[in-house]
Amino acid sequence: MIAACSAGRSVPERIVGGENAKIEDFPYQLSLERHGMHICGGSIISKNYALTAAHWCGRNARDIDQLRFRAGTSLREQGGSLHDITYYILHPGRNKLTNDYDISVVKVNNSFVYGSAVQPIALAQKDPLTYDVAVVTGFGWFDPATPITAERLQVIRISIIDREKCEDIYDRNITKSMICAGIIENKGACFGDSGGPLVIDHKLVGIVSWTKSGCRHPHVPQVYAAVPSVYDFIKSKAEFDFIESNDEFD
Missing domain, CATH: 2.40.10.10 (Trypsin-like serine proteases)
Structure with missing residues (x-):
């Protein structure tokens, strides 16, 4: 049932029904790589922290030294900057059977350097x-x-x-x-x-x-x-210059 992380061969095509995008328009987007291959997405939330789904952690916990985020590129497994993972924190309510609280706060070893293609959200x-x-x-x-x-x-x-x-x-x-x-x-x-x-x-x-x-x-x-639903949890676990947002959508 889970939209699992997966790697595969490449063609110049798309997310299902999608269109090509430029990283400068979505500079918070990350690619999580294992052994150099894309497996999942993620989002930059500060210079030292990112968010991703919790369900990749159980599958790849033993290979944390082989995991890294790639930031600042529109191309899969090419360009941008690489960021090793120091540790991750799962929400305490995480339930593998129900998929509740499928979120992980991840700290990177080398900070994200902000620019036109790398920004927090x-x-x-x-x-x-x-x-x-x-x-x-x-x-x-x-x-x-x-x-x-x-x-x-x-x-x-x-x-x-x-x-x-x-x-x-x-x-x-x-x-x-x-x-x-x-x-x-x-x-x-x-x-x-x-x-x-x-x-x-x-x-x-x-x-x-x-x-x-x-x-x-x-x-x-x-x-x-x-x-x-996990805003307070993220704020308590990630030590960063927090980007406050209004309660209402613009």
Whole structure:
């Protein structure tokens, strides 16, 4: 069910239904690499901290010395700057079975150097409204049927889905630590996009987490870890010049 991290061969194509994007337009976007290969996304929140999904940590905990973030590039596994991981902190409410609180605060060893292609993103403190339009970016699969990751950063725009409607579709509880978005045929986050950003009005509202059978069902919403639900946790664990955001979306 989880939109798992994954690596694959490359073609100059897209996140499912996406378009080519420039890192300068989304300078908070990160690629998490293992043994030099892209596996997940992430977001810069300060010079020394990033956010990503928690579910990669259990799979790669023993290889933390082989994990690194790549920042400041529109190309998968090319260019930009590399940042080794010092440690990560999982939310204490993390539940692998229910996918609750699928978030990890990650400290990097060498700081991010800000510029036009590397910038932090503010964290939303309030859940978005139904039908708000959000932006998702990533280097993941562009076809749910084949393990081919995007060579260039991809971007899509999708709408926030009502929690009750999402629960009806999945026939399960969608908790306060989750946000649903999507229900667009052949358009959405996929394998390799996990941990990446869901953004509204330049605020990080969600982290790519899971969907039904990965991303092979085009008519169901994707589920994101809700950043507002863990705002205080992030602020308490990350020692950084915190970017405060307004409660209301612009």
